Amino acid sequence: MGQVLDNISQFADEIRADGVEGDKLMRLTDGSAKRLRDAGVIRMLQPKEFGGLEAHPREFAETAMAIGAMDGATGWVSGIVGVHPWELAFFDRKAQEEVWGTDPDTWMASPYAPMGVARPVEGGYILNGRWSFSSGTDHCDWIMIGAMVGDESGKPLMPPKILHVLLPRSDYDIDQDSWNVVGLRGTGSKDLIVKDAFLPTYRTLDAGKVFDGTAWKEAGRTETLYKFPFSCIFPLGITSSLIGIAEGALACNMAAQRERVTVSGVPIKEDPYVLFAIGEAAAEIAASRAAILETVDRFWDMTEKGQEVSFELRAIGRRTQTAAAWRAVRAVDEIFARSGGGALQLNTPMQRFWRDAHAGLAHAIHVPGSIFHSSTLSQLGGEPKGIHRAMI
Template identity: 30%
Template sequence: MHEHTSTDRDSRRWIDAARALASLITAAAPEIESGGKVTAPVMAALHAAGLFRLLMPKSIGGAELHLADFVQVIEEIARADASTAWCVGQASGCSFAGAYVDAAVARDVFGPPDAVLAWGPSTKQAKAVPVEGGYRISGSWMFASGSRNAQWLAGHCPVLDKDGKPQPGPGGRPVEITAMFTKDKAAISDVWNVMGLCGTGSDNYAVTDLFVPQTYTFTRDLPADRRENGTLYRFSVINVYGATFAAVALGIAAATLDSFIDLARRKAPNMSSQLLRDNAAIQQQVGYNYARLQGARAYLLQTLEDMWETLQPDTECSPAQRLHLRMVSTFVIQQAREVVDYAYHAAGSTAIFTSHPFERRFRDMNAVTQQGQSHMANFEAVGQMLMGG
């Protein structure tokens, strides 16, 4: 697949950096899966290439990369190993924190060359109680992808008033803060026994009555809390995750289809002397699935390019734009799933052996589709909007 890039930004550098690590990551993929985390040599190489700093603000040494370029980097990593790409993508979304807290705090969290912050999604099993100088937080969270290689964790916590009720914020919505703390402050539960994305090590974690200084907290996607005004940080973190998961799906699908094309050049079905590549039905199906994948990819990249342009110089993402990007991300993931499903089944019995990455990619792809950003229900709100709801 070809990159979709702009000539006025240094996107080629980062895509090439990801591609240069492909052989290392591919070779480590079985160990990443069996060990439940990205291996130390791969982590070191990713950090050395700056691939955990792509969405960090330039003011703290990050690349503050155009989102259309970032998803292409994630796509390249996912072609080698989906779990590694997922961890880089998750940590990069977490690094948005550097755009919200004071520069000194951002440098404390993200300054070390191997810095990784991990967090799980919002939960009702959390609370933040205001006290002098900060908050006392308690809660338990799930799905902290990449936390086994992280130094810092964070928890999204609704803020309670003195009566224990949710504190209202702008527009009357309850206030939710994100509180950052070092990983040694949390109790970690190893629960990651799953069928796909095994290498993400998405453990549970909990804290009880932990004091977190106010300077180490922020409110996601609230412009008033945002220190950085770059275009990147006008995207919501949720939208960034959606586009990232779509990029992981694209990488898995591209690698799976490539593997089938390679297999088709060599394999003849049992009881047949004709190679798969010479079968007219296979030719048609491969062409169709290639077009399906290219079309979905182009849709995602063009949407990100268009949104980026409309957000300059001082506008925010509108609800309609956020909804559109969520729809596009879901659509791309579902299209990628169809491509993987085709290639896996077309490969026949070859695909079921663990010695070939077909089966791991099939499992990883189906794990991606279980995440909320992938659910077909996301199209409901789009349908409502289109019909005047």
């Protein structure tokens, strides 16, 4: 077990308790956010020269899983906000100094989806737009978001050019009423609004260079961590937290079933059908965990040896990751259906794990269609085009 996971695991009971409160607040509690900061969770993929740990992505994934098993929303924020320091390592040094210079525990929210337009002006851009689903945003002092480059009138260029850009808290508003959902409520994934914010060029990064693996070269990074494929590390935190949620649901079920007796008077321990179903679900969750960790280890070893992780391999990796998420949530459904009516009670954690699992599966990173298409076509010697290359 890594040091960060050791640090955060000692607060498991507090994180579970605060998960109930966060579900009501529609954001992480201040206590949960402080525990993540103090444990170093968000600094795991951060450069060492700015107080980061430069941890192996596997350790990052296992930490997100463990936290997700304590509370889904806390794990989700860990997995999403925890990836942003990895990408900030590619930005201009001046931008890194602005964010981390006085406080290495400064957090950045997202999303990367290009929901706004950056209009070129002297020295940079003027940014306008509204971005949805900014997880953990109430506890962040900066945002790292996607934007389309526009022309002088603010109309997006075609073909599109996408930037990832940085803005401080003073340059955007959070719509506090925009997050009222059924699952992952505690993530506080609210809307961001930007109106005519000036964006200096040094706080922008060509998203295409992040995706294709050239950003680290231009940034002069030589560490294996920063050569690692974006299409593996960005989904990693999200899917890992989701698998952790499934593991939390399984643990919750096991604890409740030990002494449970059905209405017909049969102890669950003596019901072969329930035992089979839960055993199969547990195997599926374990397979999900093993699958994404194997991909991480294999890609890491290749990267460390200087070997290219080809488009075909990356597409297969994304297929593995996406399938792992679906497999884990289907297993949660099997568990929930056999947990009895008591699992429906709002004072039990089981119903929250179930809600959080389904909310997590709805993330765009878990949409299987184009990913499965691209991975199979690549293996058949074809060349995926356009949308079928996105996020791979």
